[in-house]
Amino acid sequence: MKFSTRLIKWYKNQNILMPWRGEKDLYKIWLSEVMLQQTQVKTVIPYYKNWINKFPNIKSAALASEKEILKAWEGLGYYSRARNFQHACKNIVSDYNGEIPLNEIEFLKLKGVGEYILSAVFSIGLGKKLPVIDGNVKRVISRYLGLTNEINSELKNIKSFLDIKIKDVKIPGDFNQAMMDLGRIVCKPKNPNCDICPININCVAFKQGLTQLIPIKLKKKQIPHYKMIIGIIQNNDKFLICKRNSDGLLGGMWELPGGKIKKQESNSTALNRVFSDFGISLKSNSYIGTANHIYSHFSIEQHGYQCDYIKGNLISKNHTEYKWISKGEEVLFPIHKASHKLLAKLKVNYT
DNA sequence: AATTCGTGGAG
């Protein structure tokens, strides 16, 4: 049997169910692929279902408020995906009469649509013979062909191999999803189950015992670590939350205000300095707790302090809106994980 | 071209 025949036979036999499998609505296929970027299937499923309930089509997504969009994405990470997806939906409503462009060049112009999304949506939704290349596929093919250069310098070899293999496939979407399922379930990063792999016969890495070495990857740089003070600024029964700038890290998300602690600086000194720079004066404070959080390129250690507000309006170049809210109201706002960790400690200690 | 974008799970 041929490579693709073995692969697709295995795929059909697995019959793995996902909410978007078998879906024909391009909008839903597209949404699933956006959510699945750098995110595991299991994580995406509840977010996908919730999103489809709230925004069942392009128009509803385009008409939603930014707050609703980010709230539906809260906790999923890489929030620019949500903002870009809505931007693209608005673009489709205004410039494409509400219909997703079926032309590759036009679809690629949409925000958040790259080579992967194009290939995934057009192969699964339209039957186009465009191979997808994601982390799974890179791993599977680099092992299958025994590619011993750094994985990202082998992309042309991987693509030319797939371009040939997908030509004689009847259902390109199945071929692509089979490749990704195989990488996720069998050809795993560690301890691949080569014994049950449908394409192990011609796999170079398997035959030569190289599955532990391939794919070859560069070592990641160490990420910096920062200490921060975070304020739960109390004013009567309310506390302050701030909306981050729409660009950059956690764009558009709400958070508890705070800032970095300088080296050799005490927590209380940092607390006074940061909020003095924000333009608000505080009095007595009490320690709430510490919450660590790891981002992709740095990590933080948040030291939370509950403070009593005296006067001043918070002005920060990092934020565009400020709001005093009562405890419990935070569920109405899209708030990032790091702030949620401290809010959880607030509940434990002060209810 | 290298960096910047979250969060959670696996081992």
Next chain:
DNA sequence: TCTCCAAGAAT
């Protein structure tokens, strides 16, 4: 605890 990395794209 530590490291890797997941249906990548934008800058």
